[in-house]
Amino acid sequence: MDINSSNIEQIVRQVLESMNGKTVAPAAAGAIPATAHVAMLTSLEKFEVKEYPMPTVGDDDILVRVEGCGICGTDAHEFKRDPFGLIPVALGHEGTGEIVKMGKNVKLDSAGKPLNVGDKVVTCMIFKDNPDITMFDLNKQNVGGADVYGLLPDDDIHLNGWFSDYILVRGGSTIFNVSDLDLDSRILIEPCAVLIHAVERAKTTGILRFNSRVVVQGCGPIGLICIAVLRTMGIENIVAVDGEDKRLEFAKLMGANAVVNFKNHKGVEALAGGVKDAFGGYLADFAFQCTGSPVAHSNIYKFIRNGGGLCELGFFINGGDATINPHFDICSKEITTVGSWVYTLRDYATTFDFLKRAKGIGLPIEKLITHKYPLEQINEALQTNLKMEGLKIAIVNK
Numbered sequence: 001m002d003i004n005s006s007n008i009e010q011i012v013r014q015v016l017e018s019m020n021g022k023t024v025a026p027a028a029a030g031a032i033p034a035t036a037h038v039a040m041l042t043s044l045e046k047f048e049v050k051e052y053p054m055p056t057v058g059d060d061d062i063l064v065r066v067e068g069c070g071i072c073g074t075d076a077h078e079f080k081r082d083p084f085g086l087i088p089v090a091l092g093h094e095g096t097g098e099i100v101k102m103g104k105n106v107k108l109d110s111a112g113k114p115l116n117v118g119d120k121v122v123t124c125m126i127f128k129d130n131p132d133i134t135m136f137d138l139n140k141q142n143v144g145g146a147d148v149y150g151l152l153p154d155d156d157i158h159l160n161g162w163f164s165d166y167i168l169v170r171g172g173s174t175i176f177n178v179s180d181l182d183l184d185s186r187i188l189i190e191p192c193a194v195l196i197h198a199v200e201r202a203k204t205t206g207i208l209r210f211n212s213r214v215v216v217q218g219c220g221p222i223g224l225i226c227i228a229v230l231r232t233m234g235i236e237n238i239v240a241v242d243g244e245d246k247r248l249e250f251a252k253l254m255g256a257n258a259v260v261n262f263k264n265h266k267g268v269e270a271l272a273g274g275v276k277d278a279f280g281g282y283l284a285d286f287a288f289q290c291t292g293s294p295v296a297h298s299n300i301y302k303f304i305r306n307g308g309g310l311c312e313l314g315f316f317i318n319g320g321d322a323t324i325n326p327h328f329d330i331c332s333k334e335i336t337t338v339g340s341w342v343y344t345l346r347d348y349a350t351t352f353d354f355l356k357r358a359k360g361i362g363l364p365i366e367k368l369i370t371h372k373y374p375l376e377q378i379n380e381a382l383q384t385n386l387k388m389e390g391l392k393i394a395i396v397n398k
């Protein structure tokens with residue numbers, strides 16, 4: 001018998017197969033399938049999983065096998081009403097996955113870390129004609145001025161969103177090597193960046209400090225992550241306000257040391273009294289408004305002491321007008337307010353550290369992901385999101 005190297009390989013394969021009882025997986029390079037699956041929103045409340053040929057990977061491009069992607073409020077709005085007029089669109093911007101192929105010019109991520117096949121990555125914004133929008137400049141401009149994968153118009157590549165099994169990250173996009181974070185943490189990077197940004201904005205007032213009394217109104221994912229971010233900064237005196245006891249219990253897990261259910265207080269004066277009691281007889285030094293409710297915005301001024309501060313970040317989309325009394329609410333109390341929306345690129349890098357620190361001090365951040373669905377069940381996943389059941393809902397690929 002003539003034993004050359006190729007039948008040695010064959011023999012090894014056969015031995016391994018007989019040991020595992022299954023076929024040996026093909027080498028990684030050959031593992032990229034000929035087609036990719038993309039959940040396309042083709043009409044209101046209807047995703048269809050479409051199959052497209054795997055695109056050619058250009059010299060500056062990166063092909064990523066998608067592992068998972070969180071569902072954002074923005075996805076839910078687009079699913080229900082198409083406010084951005086994007087249909088047909090490949091949604092999903094809170095995604096992460098593994099590099100399976102890279103163009104020859106790709107060497108480093110946007111923070112200067114080496115990138116290799118097998119690394120776990122997330123993308124942030126895509127620079128268009130203005131490469132210095134937002135680049136590490138905190139107050140210049142947020143991501144609102146750039147594009148992100150998952151909110152792009154469809155094109156002939158189609159692999160433009162993270163609700164898919166493959167995505168083509170094109171040259172000019174920002175990408176980060178986050179191989180040192182687990183899948184759940186990676187899925188939470190994008191929403192966490194929103195809070196890192198909000199807290200950075202809050203710090204510009206000079207009022208938010210480690211020993212501040214802070215009230216967080218609204219305990220959806222955004223409010224809950226807000227509490228966790230404050231906690232990792234060393235702020236311990238946090239009161240959470242919401243109307244659901246279940247969410248308030250979660251707020252305690254994330255680091256709130258007292259909670260107020262607004263349903264137990266009739267009228268805003270009584271509610272402000274409840275907040276004051278929760279702080280042991282003091283109003284808040286600083287408040288974060290994390291709901292999209294105009295009434296909640298109007299109420300929050302009553303929770304803040306004279307000379308205190310407010311960060312409004314709940315009105316991610318237009319939720320209507322809110323009424324305030326300029327004399328009582330802002331002028332005579334000399335309240336400093338900041339608005340916060342999305343994030344800058346710099347906040348992304350800070351977010352990776354936040355996730356590690358949160359774990360380090362024992363905050364169960366990953367519990368925010370309450371539901372996981374496979375790609376084929378994306379319509380059910382979106383309906384679950386619309387019903388406001390659970391907190392963060394994610395699509396996770398096998």
Ligand SMILES: [Zn+2]
Nearest residue numbers: 072074094190
């Ligand atoms: Zn989002």
